Amino acid sequence: xxxxxxxxxxxxxxxxxxxxxxxxxxxxxxxxxxxxxxxxxxxxxxxxxxxxxxxxxxxxxxxxxxxxxxxxxxxxxxxxxxxxxxxxxxxxxxxxxxxxxxxxxxxxxxxxxxxxxxxxxxxxxxxxxxxxxxxxxxxxxxxxxxxxxxxxxxxxxxxxxxxxxxxxxxxxxxxxxxxxxxxxxxxxxxxxxxxxxxxxxxxxxxxxxxxxxxxxxxxxxxxxxxxxxxxxxxxxxxxxxxxxxxxxxxxxxxxxxxxxxxxxxxxxxxxxxxxxxxxxxxxxxxxxxxxxxxxxxxxxxxxxxxxxxxxxxxxxxxxxxxxxxxxxxxxxxxxxxxxxxxxxxxxxxxxxxxxxxxxxxxxxxxxxxxxxxxxxxxxxxxxxxxxxxxxxxxxxxxxxxxxxxxxxxxxxxxxxxxxxxxxxxxxxxxxxxxxxxxxxxxxxxxxxxxxxxxxxxxxxxxxxxxxxxxxxxxxxxxxxxxxxxxxxxxxxxxxxxxxxxxxxxxxxxxxxxxxxxxxxxxxxx
Numbered sequence: 001x002x003x004x005x006x007x008x009x010x011x012x013x014x015x016x017x018x019x020x021x022x023x024x025x026x027x028x029x030x031x032x033x034x035x036x037x038x039x040x041x042x043x044x045x046x047x048x049x050x051x052x053x054x055x056x057x058x059x060x061x062x063x064x065x066x067x068x069x070x071x072x073x074x075x076x077x078x079x080x081x082x083x084x085x086x087x088x089x090x091x092x093x094x095x096x097x098x099x100x101x102x103x104x105x106x107x108x109x110x111x112x113x114x115x116x117x118x119x120x121x122x123x124x125x126x127x128x129x130x131x132x133x134x135x136x137x138x139x140x141x142x143x144x145x146x147x148x149x150x151x152x153x154x155x156x157x158x159x160x161x162x163x164x165x166x167x168x169x170x171x172x173x174x175x176x177x178x179x180x181x182x183x184x185x186x187x188x189x190x191x192x193x194x195x196x197x198x199x200x201x202x203x204x205x206x207x208x209x210x211x212x213x214x215x216x217x218x219x220x221x222x223x224x225x226x227x228x229x230x231x232x233x234x235x236x237x238x239x240x241x242x243x244x245x246x247x248x249x250x251x252x253x254x255x256x257x258x259x260x261x262x263x264x265x266x267x268x269x270x271x272x273x274x275x276x277x278x279x280x281x282x283x284x285x286x287x288x289x290x291x292x293x294x295x296x297x298x299x300x301x302x303x304x305x306x307x308x309x310x311x312x313x314x315x316x317x318x319x320x321x322x323x324x325x326x327x328x329x330x331x332x333x334x335x336x337x338x339x340x341x342x343x344x345x346x347x348x349x350x351x352x353x354x355x356x357x358x359x360x361x362x363x364x365x366x367x368x369x370x371x372x373x374x375x376x377x378x379x380x381x382x383x384x385x386x387x388x389x390x391x392x393x394x395x396x397x398x399x400x401x402x403x404x405x406x407x408x409x410x411x412x413x414x415x416x417x418x419x420x421x422x423x424x425x426x427x428x429x430x431x432x433x434x435x436x437x438x439x440x441x442x443x444x445x446x447x448x449x450x451x452x453x454x455x456x457x458x459x460x461x462x463x464x465x466x467x468x469x470x471x472x473x474x475x476x477x478x479x480x481x482x483x484x485x486x487x488x489x490x491x492x493x494x495x496x497x498x499x500x501x502x503x504x505x506x507x508x509x510x511x512x513x514x515x516x517x518x519x520x521x522x523x524x525x
Contacts, residue, residue: 080107083104083108083112083113085117095134095136096135105125105411108407109414119326119331122326122410123138123331125411126339126410128334129141147249152253159258174264179274256304262307266299266303266311269311270299270300274316277292277295277317281320281324283324291323297329309347317395347390360382362450367458367461367465369469370461370469374477378474392406393453393456396460409452452499460486460491463484464480
């Protein structure tokens with residue numbers, strides 16, 4: 001680690017220690033800092049030193065935000081073309097390790113990803129694999145994921161059968177849903193089912209069950225493991241690895257307690273949501289679409305093994321994006337599971353209220369005029385933003401654009417803990433420090449670490465700001481919001497500018513919070 005100190009008082013003592021990792025990015029920061037130090041005095045007239053806290057409030061009108069515009073322009077990135085395979089290879093070493101994760105995430109933020117390579121890039125964006133894993137290691141991880149997922153799916157299907165009435169059909173057991181079932185027989189279009197004969201035995205995926213009432217249940221994997229392993233491995237080696245992984249998966253699965261009543265309750269809601277999930281998109285179109293079965297099975301598997309969260313409406317919309325990109329039930333499940341582990345609080349009441357509270361605080365700080373007007377319309381809770389945040393703005397764009405938006409948000413390139421945000425704050429700190437002749441110390445403002453998706457909400461509100469200010473009641477506000485027509489790239493650019501403006505304003509406030517030195521202390525200089 002590299003320690004960078006800066007003078008912060010008249011006697012040149014050091015008030016704080018700034019820590020940066022030894023990386024190419026820190027060199028980039030040093031270059032920017034050097035450039036800033038040369039030009040910062042020239043911009044000193046952009047600020048008044050006798051400002052009072054509260055007078056520098058931020059609004060969405062970029063012409064009225066009292067921060068140095070050249071700083072925002074310097075920080076704001078230029079949008080680029082989607083990430084290509086050739087560029088991704090530049091971030092990898094010969095063994096397949098991702099050695100420059102920051103550059104990858106930045107490239108995704110600036111231009112998204114070409115559809116043809118989305119599966120490979122999303123595996124890193126959503127933490128399916130560690131960045132330092134090699135190609136060989138990822139092959140084994142994928143086999144382990146596959147074995148484990150099939151065992152998990154087999155487990156809840158087995159429990160549904162065991163806990164059902166003797167002679168119950170798969171539809172009555174909950175194994176399949178009505179939209180997977182043909183009228184007049186027990187046949188199904190699910191890829192997990194094939195009818196053996198009219199008497200009973202159904203082979204679904206990794207589970208074979210006699211539906212006439214016997215309790216003999218056994219499992220066998222239904223995928224070709226050679227698709228997941230290196231070609232140089234022999235069959236005995238593959239079998240040995242598979243057997244060991246299967247044993248580990250069975251131990252894990254059998255240790256999990258599954259509440260059948262709670263699971264059946266989740267299944268009833270899932271079976272209402274799945275048939276209406278993106279049915280106008282080609283991948284999910286048509287009657288008896290097998291991809292609906294994949295969607296259903298993943299959601300039930302997740303609900304079975306995550307009882308504290310279960311299933312909530314909106315999860316189907318999130319999962320649909322993973323299925324369209326990966327075209328794989330296994331990869332979709334594990335990326336979905338990783339993503340839900342991060343945002344699970346947003347599906348709970350306290351998490352939802354916290355997120356809505358943050359967007360209200362941010363809007364009130366950034367645009368008090370608009371916030372006050374919405375308050376008069378009884379919409380100060382901004383409840384309509386919850387759908388934007390929960391689904392990653394999926395319904396505000398076309399499906400393809402929503403994939404683009406989803407990966408940009410998932411890049412986490414601009415967050416308050418990210419390197420780019422830290423650079424913006426340090427640039428502003430140096431400029432403020434120079435403007436005040438190094439006299440004023442910095443102080444903490446208690447700044448809230450708003451996530452980038454909140455600034456995306458502000459960008460959308462800016463798009464319809466004039467219309468919202470004309471609204472007189474709740475109905476008019478919802479009509480305005482529901483009629484929004486949004487272009488993705490301009491919205492991302494606006495959100496980025498708002499993010500940097502907030503970073504810089506927080507630095508300005510930290511200087512204003514501290515009293516200027518007394519004449520006596522100043523004379524000691």
